[in-house]
Each structure stands twice: as C-alpha cells, then as structure tokens.
Amino acid sequence: MRKRRIGTVVAAAIGAFALFSTQASAITWEKDFATGLAPSSSGSAVWSYSPQEDANAAFQKNGDWFFVSDNRADGFSGVAEWRLYNTSGTLVRGGYVWMNLGAGESRWKNKDFTEGYKLQFRACRGHSDGTFLEHCGAWVSIAA
Template identity: 35%
Template sequence: MKPALLIREGMADTNRAALFKRNVPTWLRRGLSSLAKLGEHVKSRSKFMTVVTAAAAAWTVAVSPASAASAEVDVTESSTGGTALTFSACRVSSYGQGCFAPNGEWFSVEDGKADGHSAVVVWELYKKDSAGNFTVLTRLGTIWNTRGNGTIGYQNKSFPEGLKVKFQLCVGEYADLAVDGGTCTSTVTATT
C-alpha cells in the first residue's frame, strides 16, 4: 500500500511542514490540521510519520461514516474503448488538461508539458445533505496520466446519476502518489 502522505526523511522541519501543506488536499488538511502541531511534541521522525499516516487513514475512513469513503487511485487508459464522449467540464493549465464527460462518467487527462512529472486529476463526489445541498462526500480519488508529454488518457468511473463531481488538474509524482498542490487549477463542478 502506498503512503497517503509523503514527507521525505532528512527534511528540515520547516520544509516538512510546507510539503505537508502542499501535498495534502484541502479537505484532508482541515481534518488533520492539529496533527501538524503534534510533530513538535514527537521527537522521532519515524514515530511522527507513523502517527500522521495512521491518522490520515483513520480520518479518510471517518470522512463519510455511511459510505466509508476511501481514496481511489486510477491510471488512465489510451482509449475510450469506442465510446463517443462529450466533455462538459474541463480545466486547462500549462501542464495539460483534465475533463469530465457525464455520459458514462469518463475523465480525460492530458499531459501537456515535458517536465518529467505526471498530470493528475484530483476528484471528489458529493451527494445531497438533508437540506438539499451537495455537501456529503461519498467518494474521492486521483486519475494519473503516466504516459508523458503529449498524451491523453481516459478513465471510466461508475457514479450514480444526479450527484456532483468536483475536480481539478494538478501535477505530481505517481511513484509516490504525491500531488503538488501548488500546480493545481481551480476546481470545476459537474453533474453526473
């Protein structure tokens, strides 16, 4: 199992905090904000990493008690298998493009920069709360294009109809599942 949080050994404490802030999505950072303070009280880096990783795993399961949302990790395929797609929501940056097609719940991820990093779509799926607002997180994940610059990859998901999917395009390191939050586009929302 790959780590949910990447903090490299030998880093200065200030760099460790910055990496934590950059690599952890906002929704997870909110739930783990008190853990950053815990690092000051724990002298051993390995103990700190164990505590942070365990807490991240526990918090991810606690995000949605009814569905026990856990992060899904996918790698794109080279084609849509003949499915005709109409992408209704996209995010574009100098690093590439990420799009969503509600007909069949397809994502496309284009890597548009020869920088040695992978383009990645970070997504979250929401259903309505008792007030009728889309605030209940049911699923979340990442979709990686690992084939390099100039390639477009596709990933088919299976989402129930009428929910909201929020996503953004980022850059990261697939080998470590580390997303560079400083490269992410703004979030776009689409209906499934």
C-alpha cells in the first residue's frame, strides 16, 4: 500500500513538472531593439524604473509601443523585459526590447499584442548579447 502511494505522488509530481515545463518552453522569447522615434499615436504610458534609475521603460497601450532609455554611461544597455498572458493566465509570449545606442539615449519599439491579454513588463539594465540582466525594477501589469 505504501509503495502505491509513493508511486502516485511521484507520478503526480512528474505530471505537474511536465505541464509547467511545457507551458514555459512552448513560447519563443522575442528579442527586439528599440530604434524608432516617437510613435505617431498618442496616449498615456505606464512606467517602470530600475532601482538605480540607470534604465527606464514605458508601455503605451495605444498602438502597443515600448519606450526604453539608458540613463547611465556604465557599459550596460537599458532593456524592457516583458511577458504576455492570455485570459486564462497562460504565458503565451515573452521577450526583451533593448536600447543599446548608448547612455542618454532613448527609443521606441512597436509590438502587436492581443487586446485584453495581460502584459507585464519591467525596466532592467544588462548586456544586449543576452547573458544577463541586473538592477531590474518591479513588474508592472497592464491590459494589452
């Protein structure tokens, strides 16, 4: 009887792991560079700041625009890390918008998100080769 319970617990744990690892690996992480100037659409934006304010990011819902700036000459780039969840709460897309034009620069990047999905993003700094992010701000949530 004890072996049967252990087998059930192990099978359940493996099934849960397979479910969550499949959801996380089912998406392709997108890597974009903010190179555009101000968008033609207007609207308010939601902001995120890195803790040392060496980078900041914003999302303008009208037109699905990301704004990213690099505020410090430190050899790092500013980046907006983002995740998009469907109405069931499943992660369906994710990625990074890098601003690697140098300190004191800021640019925009247009994306296309499904209306009504939940978008989370945060401002970080890091190396645009994707090796690591650091000094990330808090996640900000908004309906796309």
